[in-house]
Amino acid sequence: MKYQEDRIYLERVLQGDSSAYAALVEKHKNMVFSIALKILNNREDAEEIAQDTFLKAYQSLRSFENKSKFSTWLYRIAYNNAISKTRKKKLDFISIDHQILSNYTEDSISRGVDLMDENDQKLLIDKALQKLSPDDNLLIALFYKGENSIEDISHITGLSVSNVKVRLHRIRKKLYDEISKLTAPRVTNG
């Protein structure tokens, strides 16, 4: 389904067409739910938080000043709601020392993966992502899947821009490491 820009739906909602909000919910429900799920690790709680997020956003629509994108604003509400549920001030993005294998190159990894069919690639990345922490998965979802900018992610999570960059860099290294382990027989050098 092709969606219009968020501001078009927002204008219609503010003019009294509440059904336009359904389109916004449809467009953003997966990301909002994913954010909650990564933090809470429980589907029922995550769905409750996601529902509450959309309700709070709807009730606050008149105070949304368009200083940021609607999606950034919405995801921040989701993040804060989920964090409140865990009663933590913010996610503890703990840096874990990760031993990086040195017997592969990223080029060789990508060559090996390119040889796989679509289904195998999907299974591979799902397995690799399962090895990451929920915090890392949250950043992955926001940056790679949601295609939010570093600045947007900083605004959503409360991390500084430089912190987000450093973490994404480390996550990238971890992912290559995990993919390397999962595809070892297929890796060829040279």
Next chain:
Amino acid sequence: MKKGNDYTDDFLKKLIQKSALESPSEDFIQKVMADIELHPLVSPEKKPFFLYLKRLLPWGLLVFILVIVLVTSDIPFMNFIPGKESLSNLFIPYYHILIKGMTSLFGTAKIIFLVFSVILSIVFLMGIDFMVNKKKSVFGHLLM
């Protein structure tokens, strides 16, 4: 295929995007819209005018105190205000009554004047603070 030693990586991005985001239940949108029906968007009500007057009360008191102090003071340029002398004559007796009444309480006129001046100054500063912080919303409501 763009690679780098930083987080930007087209290969990884394409691979990660093969893994879909998690989805909520199928009736999620219906549940959200049902919630919204129970909590419709309401335009902020226009406040009755007397509520604006209530907001202006501290301003009014402040201006009143300021006028009394300036009119009954000996600041030279204030002598050009028409009716200043008669106003001073009107208010000064009340000052004397107030001070006389407080003399027995505090013992000396100096302490009374000091306390009175301090209280007036505090009220004045609080008024300035209120004006600076609330001015925007007061005028905003006045224009509505």
